[in-house]
Amino acid sequence: MHDIRLIRENPEAFDAGLARRGLAPLAGTLIAIDEERRAATTAVQVAQSRRNEASKLIGAAMAKGDKDGAEAIKAEVAALKEEMPTLEARADLLATRLKEALEIIPNLPGADVPDGGGEEDNVEVSRWGTQREFDFTPREHADIAPALGMDFETGARLSGARFTFLRGHMARLHRALGQFMLDVQTGEHGYAECNPPVLVGDDAMYGTDKLPKFAEDSFNTTNGRWLIPTSEVSLTASVMGELLDEAALPMRLTALTLCFRSEAGAAGRDTRGFIRQHQFEKCELVSIVRPEDSEAEHQRMVRAAETILERLALPYRKLLLCTGDMGFGARKTYDLEVWLPGQGAYREISSCSNTGDFQARRMNTRYRVAGEQKTTQFVHTLNGSGLAVGRTLVAVIENYQNKDGSVTVPDALLPYMGGVTRLEPAQ
Numbered sequence: 001m002h003d004i005r006l007i008r009e010n011p012e013a014f015d016a017g018l019a020r021r022g023l024a025p026l027a028g029t030l031i032a033i034d035e036e037r038r039a040a041t042t043a044v045q046v047a048q049s050r051r052n053e054a055s056k057l058i059g060a061a062m063a064k065g066d067k068d069g070a071e072a073i074k075a076e077v078a079a080l081k082e083e084m085p086t087l088e089a090r091a092d093l094l095a096t097r098l099k100e101a102l103e104i105i106p107n108l109p110g111a112d113v114p115d116g117g118g119e120e121d122n123v124e125v126s127r128w129g130t131q132r133e134f135d136f137t138p139r140e141h142a143d144i145a146p147a148l149g150m151d152f153e154t155g156a157r158l159s160g161a162r163f164t165f166l167r168g169h170m171a172r173l174h175r176a177l178g179q180f181m182l183d184v185q186t187g188e189h190g191y192a193e194c195n196p197p198v199l200v201g202d203d204a205m206y207g208t209d210k211l212p213k214f215a216e217d218s219f220n221t222t223n224g225r226w227l228i229p230t231s232e233v234s235l236t237a238s239v240m241g242e243l244l245d246e247a248a249l250p251m252r253l254t255a256l257t258l259c260f261r262s263e264a265g266a267a268g269r270d271t272r273g274f275i276r277q278h279q280f281e282k283c284e285l286v287s288i289v290r291p292e293d294s295e296a297e298h299q300r301m302v303r304a305a306e307t308i309l310e311r312l313a314l315p316y317r318k319l320l321l322c323t324g325d326m327g328f329g330a331r332k333t334y335d336l337e338v339w340l341p342g343q344g345a346y347r348e349i350s351s352c353s354n355t356g357d358f359q360a361r362r363m364n365t366r367y368r369v370a371g372e373q374k375t376t377q378f379v380h381t382l383n384g385s386g387l388a389v390g391r392t393l394v395a396v397i398e399n400y401q402n403k404d405g406s407v408t409v410p411d412a413l414l415p416y417m418g419g420v421t422r423l424e425p426a427q
Contacts, residue, residue, distance in 0.1 A: 116322025
């Protein structure tokens with residue numbers, strides 16, 4: 001959420017940021033609405049003040065025996081009482097108009113974010129790992145995995161398209177990946193393990209910028225709750241409305257949860273296989289920090305996600321997203337893309353974003369500056385995947401496949417597999 005006061009103070013900078021996002025200038029429109037709102041609010045305050053003052057004058061007039069004067073003042077008070085609801089309604093209407101206008105405007109990009117219109121303008125920062133040389137033609141996971149326990153047909157029969165039923169050692173490998181990720185992020189990178197709700201209310205979704213603009217991308221229950229699209233929502237909103245002590249920062253939280261997305265904005269993409277599902281698991285990383293620490297924390301978070309790929313010996317590349325490819329709430333985003341030999345392409349497996357104070361303003365989450373009890377500031381929030389479990393499973397299947405259709409279990413996962421070293425195709 002943007003601060004209208006900052007927009008008033010520097011409308012040119014605000015419009016320049018929007019232009020980098022490919023949006024038309026809005027500062028003038030927002031300031032005009034705000035001026036009307038402020039004038040309406042002032043009118044309410046003036047009317048309230050005059051009503052209170054006049055009410056006191058009635059008694060004074062009566063005490064002096066000025067009955068006519070008292071009656072005139074009573075008439076004025078009655079008129080003000082009648083006018084007040086209209087004035088208040090207008091002030092409320094304009095406040096709502098301003099809020100609704102601000103809440104659908106994306107975050108402004110950081111100064112070091114490259115300009116661009118889409119994914120073709122993202123900047124590759126680095127690559128890690130060596131792509132395996134196969135002595136056979138590697139196949140895509142959707143061709144290998146059904147014989148290993150990735151049952152697309154049963155998932156579709158139970159729940160429809162983009163649901164999958166995992167069986168046997170495939171299900172265990174999936175579980176092993178999630179446990180491995182959680183152990184690394186808690187044991188090595190200092191994230192506190194959480195087990196948050198996967199059903200949340202409107203406030204949590206709004207505070208983490210998923211509402212109102214992206215309501216169609218999530219599942220809404222009949223009693224008004226939302227299935228989380230990622231545990232970023234639950235973890236970040238866990239400090240919603242709080243005034244934190246500076247000593248409590250940074251807060252680093254992680255959770256391995258189910259996530260649910262309607263994929264309304266991705267119609268026709270990755271309909272085959274396990275890449276884009278309505279239900280999936282993800283090891284989420286969330287940081288809540290002081291503003292001056294958010295850039296360093298962003299680098300730290302990306303490194304935490306990279307560690308998982310490196311431990312699994314999965315080649316990947318790191319991209320700095322351009323202004324046209326960043327998410328709505330992001331100020332700066334790095335994507336990690338893992339190499340999939342069956343597809344012969346790099347595919348996204350983690351996205352780590354610094355949102356600055358964009359979410360904190362929506363959630364009204366501040367911290368008290370140490371030694372200055374009256375000084376508070378909005379926190380900065382960051383979120384990232386460490387990693388998406390299903391996509392990591394896909395990467396393991398394709399990178400560790402064998403000619404006979406089996407898949408070798410990566411060394412890092414052997415402690416979680418109960419002696420299983422290879423997934424063998426059903427005969």
